[in-house]
Amino acid sequence: MDIIVCIKQVPDTAEIKIDPKTNTLMREGVPSIINPFDLNAVEEALQIRDSLGDGKVTVLTMGPPQAESALREAISMGADEAVLLSDRAFAGADTWATSYTLARAIKQLGADIVFCGKQAIDGDTAQVGPETAEFLNIPHVAYVKKVEEVQKDSIRVQRLMDEGYDVVESTVPVLLTVVKELNVPRMPSLKGKMAAKKTEIKKMGMAEIGADENDLGMKGSPTQVRNIFAPQFKTERRMLDGTPEEQVNFLVKELKESQCL
């Protein structure tokens, strides 16, 4: 069974701060990491490969040349092959154009199972997985929290829902997007790190995936970012004063009057 895992290199959003003066992102010194959900995807792919004892795991990313480091990190975890989709024409892609590009590459590479993270922590859209499946004309299951059984032409998984989970069976090939409850991603091994240094990374651009410029990057993206701004909140800021006792008295009186109690 051949498995492709789509991974994305993202800024660690937990480290990002807003500049209070200019209301813009402060990205200086913010490390680039593999999107956390994608690590769960890599882990699951490796487990499936190892339990079935055949097939290979390929990690795939679309991004600038420096995204190569994310691929090497995935190899050090145990992935067999890596593909970097990089081309000026891919830049500025929204989820439609990203998915289209990934799907063109996946079609060429061939896979029985495609894994994606639930969402990327920079854009937080959770759309690339399902859209990629549509372009590949294969089924998908989103928010997978457990892979129950893998067979040659079918797979059974648990899909997280609002009020619990569904047990879903799908035909194979299939695309799965995964949540962090699925597993605990392994750390790179020493052997893996050696392999990561040596492994040759396959590069593909617009010509290799046989796509039209008008379907790629910013040109191919139906959505546009009009502007960005800092989140705004109502500002009430009404501080109570007096002793703690007095403050609590006042508060209870006010809550009673406003019929909160």
Add this chain to the structure above:
Amino acid sequence: MSIVVDKDKCNACETCVSSCPFDAIEMKDDKAFINEYCNECKACLEVCPEGAIKEVKIPEPRAQSTEHRQKLQDYKGVWIFAEQREKKVTAVSHELLGIGRKLADELQTGLSAVLLGADESEAKELVKWGADKVYLCEDPALEKFNDDTYTEVLSKLIKEHKPSIVLSGATPIGRSFIPRVAARLRTGLTADCTSLEIDKETKNLLQVRPAFGGNIMATILCPDHRPQMATVRPRVMKKGEYDGSRTGDIIKVAADGLTSRTKVLESVKEVSEISVNLHEADIIVAGGRGVGGEKGFKLLEELAQVLGGSVGASRAAVDEKWIPYSHQVGQTGKTVNPKLYIACGISGAVQHLVGMQSSDVIVAINKNPEAPIFSVATYGIVGDLFEIIPMLTKQIKEAKGL
């Protein structure tokens, strides 16, 4: 449009470089240089102290033929996808009808709902909640959610009737199959929107959503493709007005030969009472890192109990495992909208604020007078929660005659 640097004005201060969310500004030959990753989000325009970064009109790269423009004009009306579970329409559908009605009225057009796998009685309810028309497909194959069948039916309906706007809840269902519909229709989709408006000039839909972990908001447009599609975060929009005497058209849609490559074998319910209550609760007592541990949460529970409310939490408290994830409020937890929200030992990070700021009355209790939570507080108490909360619980008990 295109963003350019006026090299004569640029003094290489590099302020713009780190302000760019897309890594699209670099220094080249001692001047700022905008590379191909620019998304034209314009964040850098305001940042440059020299005013050296500008927006210039270039022959529109996406400029479309008049013929294409004409085609876009054919798309009319606002649609919402009405989600059902166990054949009952869910609350998010009422919220979508609320915002959908507003948008439709502003555009002077109709509001329609699409309902799959439920009965006519539920369709009639959607009319009372604000829909002018309901496309109803009662096919039993649609009772359970499967991406293939839902994508097939909704895409077909959109192709046939050409709505200009299509909204769905940003729920596990909406976020799973709506992207497939958008891909199939070769149109844009904006995820998890928290605000939707009509641009006065162009009549395009302005779709506002948080990005980068809630650190910034982005306004997204889909100017050259139709329909304009968005998923909308639950509990953010106000429900439509329920009017038992409203009438509308129910249009039955047949779907034959539906097949799905996925099959739901079983649906397992796993909710604790509390997490359901959190969404519905009128009163929420929430705790953060300042609560200090499970013991502290006991105090909060007592207060919640005398108030008849539920207990919420910040991510810090959940990460510490003092309380399960189902209680988390905020960007990566639940959005809540109660009458009263009491935040105890919560600092008020943006990711928490987005989940609770629309509560009617907010009480904040925090040791630190500088805590950002106070900026949204209707009533702020600077003090030790271990002193304040027991006092508050006691007084409320008395006030309620318990």
